[in-house]
Amino acid sequence: MKNLNKLLQIRNLKKVYGSGQNSTHALRGMNLDVIPGEFLGIMGPSGSGKTTLLNCVATMIKPTSGEIILDEMDITKLWGDELSNYRGNKIGYLFQEFELLDNLTSEENIILPLSIHNESRKKMDMKLKRIAEQLDIVDILKKFPSQLSGGQKQRVAASRALITNPAIVLADEPTGSLDSKNGRILMEKLSYINKEEGSSILMVTHDANAASYCSRILFIQDGLVFHELRREIPEESQEKFYERIIDIMGQLGGGSKNVLTFNKG
Numbered sequence: 001m002k003n004l005n006k007l008l009q010i011r012n013l014k015k016v017y018g019s020g021q022n023s024t025h026a027l028r029g030m031n032l033d034v035i036p037g038e039f040l041g042i043m044g045p046s047g048s049g050k051t052t053l054l055n056c057v058a059t060m061i062k063p064t065s066g067e068i069i070l071d072e073m074d075i076t077k078l079w080g081d082e083l084s085n086y087r088g089n090k091i092g093y094l095f096q097e098f099e100l101l102d103n104l105t106s107e108e109n110i111i112l113p114l115s116i117h118n119e120s121r122k123k124m125d126m127k128l129k130r131i132a133e134q135l136d137i138v139d140i141l142k143k144f145p146s147q148l149s150g151g152q153k154q155r156v157a158a159s160r161a162l163i164t165n166p167a168i169v170l171a172d173e174p175t176g177s178l179d180s181k182n183g184r185i186l187m188e189k190l191s192y193i194n195k196e197e198g199s200s201i202l203m204v205t206h207d208a209n210a211a212s213y214c215s216r217i218l219f220i221q222d223g224l225v226f227h228e229l230r231r232e233i234p235e236e237s238q239e240k241f242y243e244r245i246i247d248i249m250g251q252l253g254g255g256s257k258n259v260l261t262f263n264k265g
């Protein structure tokens with residue numbers, strides 16, 4: 001159904017892996033919305049369905065049933081050119097392990113999504129310059145991934161995810177391979193771009209520090225949303241929001257450290 005206030009609508013989404021006795025119900029009828037310009041965090045225990053959810057939106061896996069409506073299109077029904085267009089233009093994906101191509105420079109990695117779509121060199125250079133300045137990687141554009149630190153690699157990967165101006169950036173544990181300082185730098189950059197450019201971000205994380213940059217957090221368990229935390233308007237300080245996240249994690253984790261892990265950094 002058309003709804004201009006909602007960028008992404010997930011309705012009764014189910015994903016069952018396997019069949020019969022060996023089946024796993026990873027998503028059990030999940031419902032959630034992302035509004036334009038929102039920075040939405042997804043938290044939850046290991047195995048609760050976070051990556052499955054993100055990968056369904058990314059069309060990397062096909063849900064068993066339910067709807068995923070982005071810009072008025074049910075993306076579970078796309079195929080052929082429409083599906084390629086969705087993957088190439090509507091979403092940007094940021095992985096925990098960067099997933100850069102080793103034999104391409106940072107610059108070539110970043111513009112890869114544009115060159116696939118036959119952008120002119122002039123347009124590509126303009127977009128590259130802008131995003132490289134925002135992510136503070138201008139000095140390393142000619143370097144190969146093997147010559148970069150983890151923090152730099154992730155900022156190159158973030159540039160690649162953002163350069164097409166996607167309708168939504170999907171980030172799966174983007175700080176998971178970074179130390180706390182580099183995690184903070186990445187989150188500050190993403191938060192800046194979210195606010196300044198109005199980019200919408202859907203981010204899965206175990207990290208309360210990273211989550212404290214979000215405007216809203218959904219906690220999921222057993223494939224369903226079971227709690228929501230909103231950053232209060234007028235703007236609640238990040239420290240205060242972080243404390244509330246830790247508080248909820250403590251309550252929901254039942255004291256068990258491996259239920260909802262986080263890193264205080």
Ligand SMILES: Nc1ncnc2c1ncn2[C@@H]1O[C@H](COP(=O)(O)OP(=O)(O)OP(=O)(O)O)[C@@H](O)[C@H]1O
Pocket residue numbers: 017018024025026044045046047048049050051052053
């Ligand atoms: N390809 C697969 N085949 C079978 N089961 C799977 C597959 N991928 C995930 N699962 C199962 O689905 C459930 C949800 O997995 P998912 O990876 O979405 O959880 P998660 O919340 O992202 O976990 P984590 O925080 O550990 O990354 C788990 O029980 C998992 O074992």
